[in-house]
Amino acid sequence: MITRPYVLLSAAQSLDGYLDDASDERLVLSTEDDFAEVDRLRAEADAILVGAGTVRADNPRLLVRSPELRRARVAEGRPEQPIKVTMTATGDLDPESRFFTTGDTPKLVYARPGAKAEFGAAATMVELAEPGFGAVLDDLATRGVRRLLVEGGGAVHTRFLADGLADELRLAIAPVFVGDPRAPRFVGPGTFPRPMTLTDVRSLDGVAVLRYVAATEPSxxxxxxxxxxxxxxxxxxxxxxxxxxxxxxxxxxxxxxxxxxxxxxxxxxxxxxxxxxxxxxxxxxxxxxxxxxxxxxxxxxxxxxxxxxxxxxxxxxxxxxxxxxxxxxxxxxxxxxxxxxxxxxxxxxxxxxxxxxxxxxxxxxxx
Ligand SMILES: NC(=O)c1ccc[n+]([C@@H]2O[C@H](COP(=O)([O-])OP(=O)(O)OC[C@H]3O[C@@H](n4cnc5c(N)ncnc54)[C@H](OP(=O)(O)O)[C@@H]3O)[C@@H](O)[C@H]2O)c1
Ligand SMILES: [Zn+2]
CATH class of the missing domain: 3.40.140.10 (Cytidine Deaminase, domain 2)
Structure with a gap:
């Protein structure tokens, strides 16, 4: 049996549990120090995954920013940047988005059958026979991914947690309220079978950074x-x-x-x-x-x-x-x-x- 990658979820949320506000502008919830830590988590990962909703809403680059961290990866014999991964049911992804156009690293799109998308050489499409994320992890394992960083958004976090596939969670809580039910939440409704254990609590410039690990049982x-x-x-x-x-x-x-x-x-x-x-x-x-x-x-x-x-x-x-x-x-x-x-x-x-x-x-x- 192949070993699935270790899955670390990372999210920044408001005090009332939102990932963003409902406007077109992205609500910045991290500070510089917080982002520097997330950059280290990226550098430790073999692949970074976000849902198609996040590619559309935030147009993120998903690259390791720090030159020192990139050099350290290369010195260890690893690729300079982690693989970028996204998933879509509809195929509604703009080939001009930064996910595809930035970084000299493989890009993977896991798509449900029937997804209307064509990325040519910009990305590898992998058809997902089943909607569960376990199949994504199995496929990533065959590509040598041992550590996966999941950076959202809410739909993707919900699914990883409800399927019991998250090994660790890093949650940054910014001291602001969003107060708008139209805004995306960190997690939506679901059955969350794997309890989490709080292992670390810190303040980074007023942002509370919490770390949790999933209980070893149930696995x-x-x-x-x-x-x-x-x-x-x-x-x-x-x-x-x-x-x-x-x-x-x-x-x-x-x-x-x-x-x-x-x-x-x-x-x-x-x-x-x-x-x-x-x-x-x-x-x-x-x-x-x-x-x-x-x-x-x-x-x-x-x-x-x-x-x-x-x-x-x-x-x-x-x-x-x-x-x-x-x-x-x-x-x-x-x-x-x-x-x-x-x-x-x-x-x-x-x-x-x-x-x-x-x-x-x-x-x-x-x-
Ligand atoms: N604060 C933070 O840390 C943070 C981080 C990331 C994102 N965000 C915010 O979160 C919001 C986006 O969150 P979101 O919940 O809308 O989107 P999301 O979780 O990024 O992506 C959801 C999309 O993923 C695809 N998907 C989900 N399950 C799938 C499955 N089983 N098979 C294939 N595709 C699947 C679908 O794409 P299709 O619709 O293409 O079918 C779905 O609409 C944005 O407002 C963003 O700013 C915040
Ligand atoms: Zn019996």
């Missing part, structure tokens, strides 16, 4: 696999007691088996259906992770062995789930029993609502 791979498990619940019979999906992976996140409630036999549970597809002596089980949209059950009326028991017997050391089982039928103690047996349990409650949406047939469950 971006955990979120991707858990979302896949949640999506599998759509395959369950409509009246299954709980409509649940499960994905079993090896230590690297490669899928070993999947399952959903009611698969094979109407009484089957998702984790059970996934485990049934593997030889119980499969050595990969000893380092596997079970992703389940619902907490594994600990008491069952329909079968002698609970999913918690099956997971324990299979020797699976780690379980990631989204929705803690509500007390509708029985009191579930799956998470407690797994932890008591020394297994690692990661609950991603930020995604629980997506699981509830598949289970509104149950008493008291609302989407």
């Amino acid at each position: 971006s791979m955990d979120i991707q696999r858990l979302r896949e498990a949640i999506a599998l619940a759509a395959l369950c019979p409509p009246r299954a007691t709980f409509r649940v999906g499960a994905v079993l992976t090896d230590a690297e996140g490669a899928v070993l088996a999947t399952g959903h409630s009611g698969e094979g036999d109407p009484h089957n549970h998702a984790e059970q259906a996934a485990l049934a597809k593997l030889d119980p002596r499969d050595p990969r089980l000893a380092t596997a992770t079970m992703y389940s949209s619902l907490e594994p059950c600990s008491v069952r009326s329909s079968s002698p062995a609970s999913c918690t028991r099956l997971i324990l017997d299979a020797g699976i050391p780690r379980v990631v789930f989204a929705w803690r089982e509500p007390e509708i039928f029985v009191v579930c103690e799956g998470a407690e029993q797994l932890e008591a047996a020394g297994r690692r349990v990661v609950e991603v409650s930020a995604l629980a609502r997506d699981v509830m949406r598949e289970n509104t047939h149950l008493p008291g469950v609302r989407a």
